[in-house]
Each structure stands twice: as structure tokens, then as C-alpha cells.
Amino acid sequence: MHRIQPARLGFLYPGHAAEDDFPLMGTMIEPPAEVHLVHTEFLEDAHTVEALSEMGSMSRLLQGATSLEGLGIEAVMWTSTSASFVLGLDGIRQQIDALEKQLGVPASTTAMAFARAVKAVDAKRVAIAATYPEDVALLFCQFLNHFDIDVVHHSSRGIVTAAEVGTLGKEDVIELAFQNTPREVDALLIPDTSLHSVAWLTELEEITDTTVLTANQVSFWEALRLCGKLTPQPRLGTLFEEIP
Known part of the structure; x- marks a missing residue:
């Protein structure tokens, strides 16, 4: 082989x-x-x-x-x-x-990568848990709409700087995910590369009971x-x- x-x-x-x-x-x-x-x-x-x-x-x-x-x-x-x-x-x-x-x-x-990943996991309806201010989060929703991805829920944490996002720890990230995953979605998208997520991917999917896609x-x-x-x-x- x-x-x-x-x-x-x-x-x-x-x-x-x-x-x-x-x-x-x-x-x-x-x-x-x-x-x-x-x-x-x-x-x-x-x-x-x-x-x-x-x-x-x-x-x-x-x-x-x-x-x-x-x-x-x-x-x-x-x-x-x-x-x-x-x-x-x-x-x-x-x-x-x-x-x-x-x-x-x-x-x-x-x-x-987000647009392709959503298609790869065959997610039709998605939620977004964004750290961004509202206007930037809405632009991400508009971007996904170009690919016929149905955003049924989005949130904006309103954090202005990437440096501050980078200080959020495991409990913060899990809470952000849990609070923004409606039952009817096929995937949760967490779109900020400034946010740590990789070490907790398995736990994020367990706590939300859905596919989780993070930026990194x-x-x-x-x-x-x-x-x-x-x-x-x-x-x-x-x-x-x-x-x-």
C-alpha cells in the first residue's frame, strides 16, 4: 500500500x-x-x-x-x-x-474553506457563532448565501480585536458554541481564526450534538x-x- x-x-x-x-x-x-x-x-x-x-x-x-x-x-x-x-x-x-x-x-x-467544508459535510442549514461585531457577522452570512447555504441563526459577540479573541479559553469557546446551536441545524460555524478551537473539537461536537466547523x-x-x-x-x- x-x-x-x-x-x-x-x-x-x-x-x-x-x-x-x-x-x-x-x-x-x-x-x-x-x-x-x-x-x-x-x-x-x-x-x-x-x-x-x-x-x-x-x-x-x-x-x-x-x-x-x-x-x-x-x-x-x-x-x-x-x-x-x-x-x-x-x-x-x-x-x-x-x-x-x-x-x-x-x-x-x-x-x-468554510463554503467548501459546509458542502463536504452536506450541511443544508447552519448556525453561526461569531466573535465579530454585528455588521461583520452579517457580511459572513451574505458570503455564505452566495453558495446557497441557509443560515438559520447567527450571533455576534462584538469583540473588536483579534488579540482579545485569542485570550478566550476552552470554557468561553464551549459556551459560545452551546448557546448558538439551535436543534434544527446541520452544522455550527465558528468563523474567527483568532479563536482557539482545535484542542476541543471533539468536545464541541459532543456538547452541541452537531457538526462543528471552526476557522482554523x-x-x-x-x-x-x-x-x-x-x-x-x-x-x-x-x-x-x-x-x-
Whole structure:
């Protein structure tokens, strides 16, 4: 039987918050993945459309991407949900095209990973537990509507900075999930890459009794999918258990 070679994955991550989720996932899968994470820069740590648009600008992405050149990565992710969906589908396509041209490997964004992951788990009706302010959370709902994903419930925690989101612990995340999972949904989406989630995916699905998709989880899944090395894995939620 052919043994799959370890994946070499690149992640562009704005600032410092929950980036340790990515090397953790690299160790949780078999075979372990080689994770290259680059912190990108921005002018302001704020969940506002203006700040997020600057954070996800071509200049910021391509500046960060230079640090991934020559490392032999097989896929690259722009690992911010909000700093891609606030730019709309055209903006996301520009981000992906620019990264693919610079690095010569498949690219995607966390927002696109969510759309694909929802389809992969065949979720028709979803709920959203967002840490963002309300206006940004609504933009995520609008983004999902492009893919005929029915958002039946959404909440907004109203946290302005990614740094603050990164301080939320296990109990905070479990409470956020539990309070925002109506009975009639097929999946709960938690869209902020600044929020730790990976160590608690199994517990999140147990407490909500549904499929849970988190930003860092779907980003890692998408990176593996892009380079053709996505295989069933335990401990990383329903999304990783059965690969369509």
C-alpha cells in the first residue's frame, strides 16, 4: 500500500492570537504535516470593514508570501476569514490568484474553506457563532448565501480585536458554541481564526450534538485538500472523519 508523504503547508496568518492551532494540527494528523506559518502585518487590529480590507490587501498578502518562497510548500492559505469575505467574491478571487501566481502552488482563503467544508459535510442549514461585531457577522452570512447555504441563526459577540479573541479559553469557546446551536441545524460555524478551537473539537461536537466547523480547522482541511493529501483523521471533528 502506497504511504502518503507528509504534507508541506503554508499559512499566512495576520498578527498573533491563535496561530498555535496550526502546528498543533500538524502533529495531530498522520503522517504529521510540515507547517510553515508566516505572520502578516497590518495597520490596525480591528474587526471593522476598513481595517480588515487593509489587512487582506494584495500588498499585505504578497509581502507575507515572500517568506514562504523556496520552502517547498505544496499549498498556501490566507488564514483569515473576515479579511477575505469583507472583500466579496471578486476580492477573494484576487487574493487567491495573486498567491498562486507568486508561489506557484494552489491557494485558498479561510472564507472559501468554510463554503467548501459546509458542502463536504452536506450541511443544508447552519448556525453561526461569531466573535465579530454585528455588521461583520452579517457580511459572513451574505458570503455564505452566495453558495446557497441557509443560515438559520447567527450571533455576534462584538469583540473588536483579534488579540482579545485569542485570550478566550476552552470554557468561553464551549459556551459560545452551546448557546448558538439551535436543534434544527446541520452544522455550527465558528468563523474567527483568532479563536482557539482545535484542542476541543471533539468536545464541541459532543456538547452541541452537531457538526462543528471552526476557522482554523477548515483552513487546515482546505490546505490538505488543495495538495491532494486529505485523508480521514480522528480527533479533528466530523469534517476530517469521512473524506468525500
